[in-house]
Structure formats: C-alpha cells, structure tokens
Amino acid sequence: MRETKLSAHDIILPLFVSEKVERRRxxxxxxxxxxxxxxxxxxxxxxxxxxxxxxxLLFGIPAAKDDRASxxxxxxxxxxxxxxxxxxxxxxxxxxxxxxxxEYTSHGHCGVTKLDGEHFHVLNDETVELLAKTxxxxxxxxxxxxxxxxxxxxxxxxxxxxxxxxxxEETGIMSYAAKFASAFYGPFREAAESPPQYGDRQSYQxxxxxxxxxLREAALxxxxxxDILMVKPALPYLDILWRVxxxxxxxxxxxHVSGEFAMVKAGAANGCFEERAAVLEIMTSLKRAGxxxxxxxxxxxxxxxxxx
Ligand code: PBG
Numbered sequence: 001m002r003e004t005k006l007s008a009h010d011i012i013l014p015l016f017v018s019e020k021v022e023r024r025r026x027x028x029x030x031x032x033x034x035x036x037x038x039x040x041x042x043x044x045x046x047x048x049x050x051x052x053x054x055x056x057l058l059f060g061i062p063a064a065k066d067d068r069a070s071x072x073x074x075x076x077x078x079x080x081x082x083x084x085x086x087x088x089x090x091x092x093x094x095x096x097x098x099x100x101x102x103e104y105t106s107h108g109h110c111g112v113t114k115l116d117g118e119h120f121h122v123l124n125d126e127t128v129e130l131l132a133k134t135x136x137x138x139x140x141x142x143x144x145x146x147x148x149x150x151x152x153x154x155x156x157x158x159x160x161x162x163x164x165x166x167x168x169e170e171t172g173i174m175s176y177a178a179k180f181a182s183a184f185y186g187p188f189r190e191a192a193e194s195p196p197q198y199g200d201r202q203s204y205q206x207x208x209x210x211x212x213x214x215l216r217e218a219a220l221x222x223x224x225x226x227d228i229l230m231v232k233p234a235l236p237y238l239d240i241l242w243r244v245x246x247x248x249x250x251x252x253x254x255x256h257v258s259g260e261f262a263m264v265k266a267g268a269a270n271g272c273f274e275e276r277a278a279v280l281e282i283m284t285s286l287k288r289a290g291x292x293x294x295x296x297x298x299x300x301x302x303x304x305x306x307x308x
Contacts, residue, residue, distance in 0.1 A: 003288070004284055004287045004288045005287070006280070006283050006284055006287055006302065006306050007306055008051065008052035008053055008054070008302065008303040008306055008307070009052075009054055010287065010291070010292065010293055010294055011053060011055075011293075011294055011295075011296060011299045011302050011303065012053075012055045012056065012057050012096065012253070012293055012294065012295045012296075012299065013044075013048050013053055013055070013056050013057070013296075013299035013300065014056075014057045014058075014059065014295055014296075014297060014299075015036060015041055015044055015045070015056055015057070015058055015059070015082075016033070016034070016035045016036060016059050016060075016061060016191050016192060017035070017036050017037070017038060017041045017058060017059070017060050017061070017078050017079065017081075017082040018035040018036065018037070018060070018061035018078065019060075019061065019062050019063040019078040020035075020061065020063055021035045021036065021037050021040075021061075022037060023036075023037055023039075023040055024036050024037070024040050027187070027190055027191045028190065029186065029187035029190050029191075029258070029262055030187045030188075030190075030191055030258055030261060030262060030297060031262075031265050032265075032297075033191065033261075033297050035061060035191065038078070038081050038082050038085050039085075041058075041082050041085070041086065042082075042085050042086055042089050042090075045086045045089065045090045045093055046089060046090055047300070048093070048299070048300060048303070049090050049092065049093050051300055051303035051304060052303050052307070053093075053299055053300070053303050054092075054093065054094055055093065055094035055095075055096060055293075056086070056093060056094070056095055056096065057096045057097075057098060057147060057295055058079050058082055058083065058086075058095065058096070058097050058098065058143075059079075059098045059103060059191075059192050060072075060077060060078040060079035060082070060098075060103060060104075061078065061103055061192060061193050062074075062077065062078055062103065062104055063078075065103075065104055065105060065106040066104075066105070066106055067105060067106050067107065067112070067113075068105075068112060068130065069101035069104035069105045069112070069130060069134075070104070071104045072100075072101055072103075072104040072130065072134045073130065073133040073134040073136075073137045074137070075137060075140075077137065079097055079098075079138060079141070080137055080138065080140075080141040081141075083095055083097060083138060083141040083142050083143050084141050084142055087141075087142040094144045094145065095142065095143050095144050095145075096143065096144065096145040096146070096147050096174060097138040097143045097145075097146050097147065098147050098149050099131055099134050099135050099138065099146045099147060099148040099149065099150070099159070100131075100148065100149045100150045101127065101130060101131070101134075101150065102150075102192070102194040102196075103192045103193065103194045106197070107196065107197045107198065108189075108194050108195055108196040108197050109122060109196050109199070109201070110122070110127070110149075110150040110151065110152070110201065110204060111123060111124065111126075111127030111130075111150060111152055111204070112126045112127050112130065120198060120199050121203075122152070122203060122204055124152050124153055124154070125154075127150065127152050127155075128152050128153075128154055128155045128158045129158070131148060131150060131152065131155050131158070131159060132155075132158045132159050132161075132162035133162075135148070135159045135162060135163060135171075136162055136163065136166050136168070139163055139166070139168040139171040140166075140168075143171065144171065144172065145171065145172040145173065145174050145227070145228070146159060146163075146171060146172075146173055146174070147173075147174040147175070147176065147230070148173070148175055148176065149176040149179060149232075150176075150204070151176065151179050151204045151205050151206070152204065153220075154224070156173055156175045156220070156221045156224035156225055156226050157223075157224030157225060159173060160173060160224060160225035172227040172228065173225060173226050173227050173228070174226070174227065174228035174229075174230055174253060175221040175226040175228070175229060175230060176230045176232055176255070177214075177217055177218040177221040177222075177226065177229040177230055177231065177244065178206060178214035178215075178217050178218055178229075178230075178231045178232070178237070178240055178244065179205055179206060179230075179231075179232045180205060180206045180207070180208045180214075180232065180233065180236075180237065181200070181201050181202045181205035181206060181207065181208070182205070182208065182232075182233050182236075182257065182259070183259065184233045184236075184257045184258065184259030184260050184263075185233075185257055185258060185259060186258065186259050186262075187258035187259055187261070187262045188257065188258035188259075191258065208236065208237075211239065211240055211243065214231075214237075214240045214243075214244070215243060215244065215247060218244050218247070218248060219247075219248070222248055222250060226250070227250075227251065228250065228251045228252070228253050228292075228293065229244055229248060229250050229251070229252050229253070230252070230253040230254065230255060230295075231244055231252070231253075231254050231255070232254065232255035232257060233255060233256070233257040233259070233260055234254045234255060234256040234257065234260060234282075234286055234291075234294075235256070235260055235282065235285075235286075237254075238285065238286070238289040239289075241254050241286070241289045241290050241291060242289045242290050244290070245289075245290030245291075245292075246290065251292045251293065252290055252291060252292050252293070253291065253292065253293035253294070253295060254286050254289075254291040254293070254294055254295070255295040256282070256283075256286065256294060256295065256296040256297075256298075258297070260282075261296070261297045261298070264278050264279065264282070276301075276305060279298050279301070279302070279305075280302075280305060283296065283298075283302060
C-alpha cells in the first residue's frame, strides 16, 4: 500500500575533490563528509557503485584561485582530473559535474565581478561565457551531465549551444532551475572553500518569498534545453518542488543541502530524534513532493537503509 518508495537509484552522492588534499580532510561542519584527493574520490566512487548508487555530483577545490576563475576550465583542473579517473575505473557510474565559478574565484562569487565604489556587480554575460567553457572542459573529460548552479541568466542555453557545437550532443544538463539565496548553504561554503569575500549572493540567487518567479526561472531553463530541473534547498521549498514537477513534467531533482544535513546531525547528536528515522522521513517527503532524484550527503547510508 505504500505510495512512495525510495531507492538507491534516485539518489545522487555529492563529492568534494580537492587539489590541496593528500588523501582526505574532514569538513567540521559536515560530519562524515570529506574533501578528497583524486585517488580517494575514485575509491569513494567504487564504494558508491558497490552500494548500488548510480550517480555522483562532483565539486572541485582548486589549489589556486583568481578573479576570472581560470582553474574552473583548465584542462588539467581538479574536476577534469577526477572525472577522467572515475570514468576510467567506474565507467557505468553517471558522473555529473557542478558548473559554477564560486569555488574558483578569489572573491568567492559565482561569476566575474566588477567593483564600483562600495558596490559590486556580477557581470552576467562574461560569466556565462566562462561557464560554457567550463562545461565543455567537463564534457571533454567525460562528464555525463553538467549541472550549472550559478543562476546567471541565459546560461543553460549558452551551455547547450556550446556543448552541441563541440560534438557533445549527448551530454545532458541538470540545471539548478530554482536556487534560492538560503541560510542553509553555510557548511557547503566551508567544504568548498567558497564563502563570498564581500557582499552576498542575493543579486543572483532567488528570494525565498518568490514561488511564481521560481516557475518562470524553471520555464526559461526548459526552453533553453535543460534535461533535469533542480530545486534547492529541499525542505523549505517542497511547494516549489511540487509545482515544478507538476507544471513541466520533466525529471526533477532536489538538493537536500549542507545546512539541512547539519541540522539533522545536530538534532540527532543532541538526542532529539533518531537519525535514521528522521532521514528516511525527510527523503520520503521529498519523493512524495515530486522529486525523481535527490542529492544528499546521506547517499551511502540511504543506499544501505533502502535495501534493508
Ligand atoms: C554554488 C553551490 C552552492 C551549493 C551547491 N553549489 C552554494 C552556494 O550557492 O553558496 C550548496 C550546496 C549545499 O549547501 O549543500 N555553486
């Protein structure tokens, strides 16, 4: 009689690969999550695959950052190296790469910025060009899907066109269609070493009060060629998830983000509830609200729990 079922096939495991780490480095605010070297990322991918997971989402932490995010589209960049290594050892795993500049810019913004006295602007079109370059470099390394998370205007269309022009017609796009400016990204910014050095991300991420705008954003991504739509964060935006899934009927993903993870970890550590029961309830609610795919830091545990 169960209407909603969770399966390892619905779950995407995020991995942080760092050029600065020998083996693995713990992330204090994300208990149990690590920054990995390329070799360790391959081990992690193999383990994930043995557990029955089918897809990974890769984030990179470069050795050096600059104001134009050059390491994001370097042929031998950290994500590009990790994709090649993982696809060689685990060819059946679906490798998705996060396409954004914030981990690679010295100022931590998701795009190229221009300072203007006390204010700053994110230069949308210049950023979109660099994002398209980044996407091509990921596809060249072997990524199956690219996931633009920057929220610039027009980036899905630009990436689609660039991929097609370079012979990557089969590389898919999972777009962060409705990504809200959220308090819940805190631990991720420690993990990815990407807190903005000035200002915030409210000029390009969405206002949490806006649902109609989320649908307009998603409609643009559909028109521009997105294959999978993503809503992010998860629990505070179940209504958005539901509406996006209903309105477009596209494969829809949701990102249960770092702060949501940390919150449950802290509650469980304080004896407020049992972690496994809480996680299963949350993940089931995401599926019930329309998620086909869930990005979560509990991916490996869930692969086991859903089999038991
Ligand atoms: C940015 C990006 C962020 C996350 C994924 N991609 C953070 C941000 O916008 O600051 C957050 C994921 C999480 O919190 O788990 N490119």
